[in-house]
Amino acid sequence: MKFSESNLRGDSMAATLEKARVSREGEFVVIDAKGMHYRELNELIVRVIEEGAKKLKLINVNGQRFIADGLRGDYYIEIYGVAGDDLAAFANGPTIVVYGDVQDGAGNTMNAGKIIVHGNGTDIIGHSMRGGKIFVRGHVGYRVGIHMKEYREQVPVLVIGGTAGDFLGEYMAGGRIIILGLERLETYPEIVGDWLATGIHGGAIYLRDTIEEDKLGYGAKFEELTDEDYAFLRREIEEFCSYFGGNAEEIMKAKFTKVVPLSHRPFAAMYSDSKEAGH
């Protein structure tokens, strides 16, 4: 298989397509990932992109890790199957639609782009993400949205249709998390687990339900929603419904709870030294 480093669309693209694993389907370049090691798959993705592909369809994906990691640009990638750990980690712009579940760390430290998951997500989804959006139709696991940030106009948004586990939004420094709780688990019907937003010092979490105060971790508090919050929620929920169906008006009718930081400077009074103590 001969790949070129340069952006060649003609003969060399044809050479690539000859490879049985890669085919064309309209404007999509389709890669059959069946049985492929993640390194081989990701190398292939980079190569077809270098050769000019803008839209990719990855079929028979079965847990391959690191898909689209560090990918820059507004590429569109459809994934059929289960995307493995750290999908689109450090990504900067691509839109990724997963027809299946995602595993740990989808959107980890993502800077820009969009991930739309038609199934469920496991742990640490959206960890440290600084920009872009993640929509998950189903449930997510533990430690989701830990240390999410924001920077200037970049405000990451994470919308979960189902429920989330413990430690949601821990150390959150910015961004918005919305948990809709449209589906519930039989074993744990609550919208969110324990230790919610422990150490939060920026951003906000919206829950489409009421929760007991003892779920809140250290440094978090409830706050009344403003008209601005409802307008924001409506926008995001309409986008959620555009991917997964559902009626935004109906979803908005329920009671929402907003969780915010007590302070942006949680450690302001923790330290001292003899010189500052007035001695």
Next chain:
Amino acid sequence: MVRNFPPDFVVRVDKEACINCLRCTRECPFGVHEYDKEKKKWKRHHEKCVACLRCAYMCPTQAISIERSPMEYSPHPVWTNKVRKDIKTQAETGSVILTAMGNELPYLNYFDHLVLDACQVTNPSIDPLREPMELRTYLGRKPEKVDLEEYDGVELKTKIAPNLKLETPIMFAHMSYGSISIEAQLSMARAAKEVGTYMGTGEGGMHRDLYPYADHIITQVASGRFAVHEEYLKRGAAIEIKIGQGAKPGIGGHLPGTKVTAEISETRMIPEGSDAISPAPHHDIYSIEDLSRLIYALKEATRYRKPVFVKIAAVHNVAPIAVGIIRAGADAVVLDGFRGGTGAAPQVHRDHHGIPIEAAIASVDQRLREEGIRHWGSIIASGGIRSSADVAKAIALGADAVYIGTAALIALGCTVCKKCYTGKCPWGIATQVPELRKRLNPDEGARRAANLLKAWSHELKEILGALGLNSIESLRGNRDRLRGVGLSDVDLEVLGVKPAGR
């Protein structure tokens, strides 16, 4: 209640020499010197003095001298003055005592109990002036074996993993923009480029002024993930995942919001004025398998073009942890000993957690050899390296290269007054205050930092010559060229060296 708290230092001013120019009032960022213009009277706030010596050296008539305060509590071997002052401080404030620089307690310094061999009669020493002496060091994974293909010439068939090429086995340690000024970072970046080595960004991101030196800069990914961005990862020469730091093993860090200025906010990509919190663990790493995932996520994001290092504090089980790190796919493990410096750490962690770097290097090198995977990754040692002799001893114990932090700052003018965390560094290093930053000229800083590397490199060549070796590689892990003086049998066993005389 009377605050019976004697000052650490007293400021003595020669009244004959003083010309009342008030320069000292402008030079001291801690407000020691105060002049009442109406009453024409001086007040010296001795209790605020940190003995940085800035005023003494800037006084045009050399009228100022700083002395250790003769006023101390009644001596007691257990209840030392320091212990009593710490208790009083905490009784006053009810908070954690913050400090900076490295461990201050008088633990045994193994480096000072290890001596290097030299050639006499039976094996000739080498004169580095006459013969080539190689300090070049490659950091990263080495192949099991090398396959060559011979036809017209010889071609390497084995694919070599990316390595960093160092012209001297000494690098500048990770000190973040935020903890130190851009002038200090720039000084080290220029020196690294000139000498052919590297500097670390720390976790504060890469300021745009450093971009021209990016091929000599190692970027850092720490638990706060500040500035971690695909361009940042692709820009540097290598990536270092920071798990722990020798000065504060097991805890995270907090850059107070007051220090998150516009420029720091831009470089770290966080909001202005908010605390920048690095959690104690990485919340996506709870096991070696998770660490492996981050290592490979970074490698995938940079298309396997950058070596990925993992830095840990040297702690009790450092050998199995380091083996796990290398097996997880790291190209080098960075061991930071308990004498490692810091811009800010709780005193209790700085002084009481972790183990000496010498023991960590020896045990990690030994364990990697026993498992037959020493060539999978390099060992980079840091934490209290003060001289070329320390570098040589660290390498003889098993390190491939070292990082220097405090020593580099001393080259830039630091006097180790241990007030980095106040952000008021009198020498313009650990500060973001524009007037203070002006005190460090990056051209002069670069010259001095490069000189330090050149001087140590020169001494290293002389050391190798005396040992009869002509390359630094021959010294690595060569513990037979070390002997212990005044160490216990167990210490010697851990270090893998014989006692002097054997």
